[in-house]
Amino acid sequence: MELVKILKYLDKKFPQKLMAKWDHSGLQNFQIKTHPNLDQPIEKVLVCLDLTKEIAKIAVKNNINLIITRHPFIFTDLKNENLNPSKKKIIKDLIDHNILVFSIHTNYDASPHNLLITMLEEAFPTRQIKNFGLEKEGYEVKLKQAITPKFFRENIVKIFPTLKPLTNQVLAKRVEPIKEFLVVTGSGGDTLVNKQLTDVVFVTGDLKWHEWLYAQDNQVAILALGHEMENYFVKHLVNLLKNSFPEVTIMESSMNIPYQVYSL
Numbered sequence: 001m002e003l004v005k006i007l008k009y010l011d012k013k014f015p016q017k018l019m020a021k022w023d024h025s026g027l028q029n030f031q032i033k034t035h036p037n038l039d040q041p042i043e044k045v046l047v048c049l050d051l052t053k054e055i056a057k058i059a060v061k062n063n064i065n066l067i068i069t070r071h072p073f074i075f076t077d078l079k080n081e082n083l084n085p086s087k088k089k090i091i092k093d094l095i096d097h098n099i100l101v102f103s104i105h106t107n108y109d110a111s112p113h114n115l116l117i118t119m120l121e122e123a124f125p126t127r128q129i130k131n132f133g134l135e136k137e138g139y140e141v142k143l144k145q146a147i148t149p150k151f152f153r154e155n156i157v158k159i160f161p162t163l164k165p166l167t168n169q170v171l172a173k174r175v176e177p178i179k180e181f182l183v184v185t186g187s188g189g190d191t192l193v194n195k196q197l198t199d200v201v202f203v204t205g206d207l208k209w210h211e212w213l214y215a216q217d218n219q220v221a222i223l224a225l226g227h228e229m230e231n232y233f234v235k236h237l238v239n240l241l242k243n244s245f246p247e248v249t250i251m252e253s254s255m256n257i258p259y260q261v262y263s264l
Contacts, residue, residue, distance in 0.1 A: 001248050003100065004038040006045075009244055010068075010104060018110035020135035024072040028101040030081075030091045036100050042066050047237045048253040049230060051101060053231055056090045060097050062251065068241075072103040106168055108233065109185065110136040112183065115236040116185065121192065123155045133191045138184030144158045146177030153223065156203055160229040168212065169219035171201070185230050205229050 007027065027036055046064045048055050051073040057062060059067055072091045073090075074081055082088045094101065108114055116139065117129055125144040132140040149171065157165055181201035184191045188204030189211035191197075198218040205227040207215070215222045231254055238252045 001245055003040045003042050004036070004037070004249075006042055006066070006241075006245065007038070009100065010102070013106045013113045014104050014111045014216055014242065016107055018107040018136070020106040020110075023106045023109050024075050025103045025105040028072065028074045028103060030074055030078060030101075031095060040065070040098075040100070042248060044249045044251065045241060046251045046253060049228075049234060051090065053086050053090060056093050058251075058253055059099055060093055064099055064251070067099060067101045068237055070099060070104045070105060070108070070230055072105055073101050104233075104237070106135055106137055109138070115232055116183070117182060119159050119232065120183070123159050132182055134194060138182055138188065138191055140182055142180045143178070146179045148177060149174045149221075152178050152181070152201070156225070160225045160232075162187050164226070166222075166224040168216055168220075168222045170216060170219055171223060174221055181262065186227055193235070193251065226257070243259050 016026050017212045025116055029035060042065045044062060044064045045066045045068060046055070046059050046062070047068045049070045051067055051069050055067070058064075073087075078091075082091070093099075109116075120126060120129060120139070120141055124141065124147070126141060127144045128140075128142040130140050132138045134223050153165075153167075153171075181203060182197070183203045186205045187207070188202065189207040192202060192204070192207070193214055194210055197220055199220070201221045201223075202215065203223045203225070206224055207222065212222070214220070234254060238250050241248065
């Protein structure tokens, strides 16, 4: 299967025109003087959240032709990217083994084909789900009937299995029923602050310290599930590609969380 056919299919599902201005989704070019060959045959694809040293080893070992990531592998100019010793080694391995990388980030979030919509509809009595945020990076979920905070927390965690979900005192002490909430996967703190949100229920992956303080002072009920909440992306892309390109071997690699809770 030619690379261009796979890329056209993905762009139809998750158009790059929906990508945020600051984003770097699409075909990752880590060679300054040459560009990827769009007619290159693709026999094996690996889908993951992030291209790490571990993922690169898996790709080389399994003769992968194309890696599809959630987060762009190249986010700044190559000179800056190569300041990371590990990434510099990964780039060399990718070039040596002719492995291409394609990323689908904010254009996935803004697409109506995003699996998150279905996941939310199956877990909650939704009345309306629509895009939310400066770059349509999140979702505003309105419910047919109000639910208890306990029901909300339990069902969110079922959608996004995680090790240690974090909340704040606003949500922990909340007794009022919840009629609507916001979801911004990954790092949603910028959306929280830039939209000047107050008195809302907000689900995201992780926040910076000052964003936690903002939420507490502005009565924003927070449920932070960890950046790994985006793992549903991997399963979704694998299923789409297997159904559309049965002649191509599709592999997946779930994210190994780069931190752990330290117990004394």
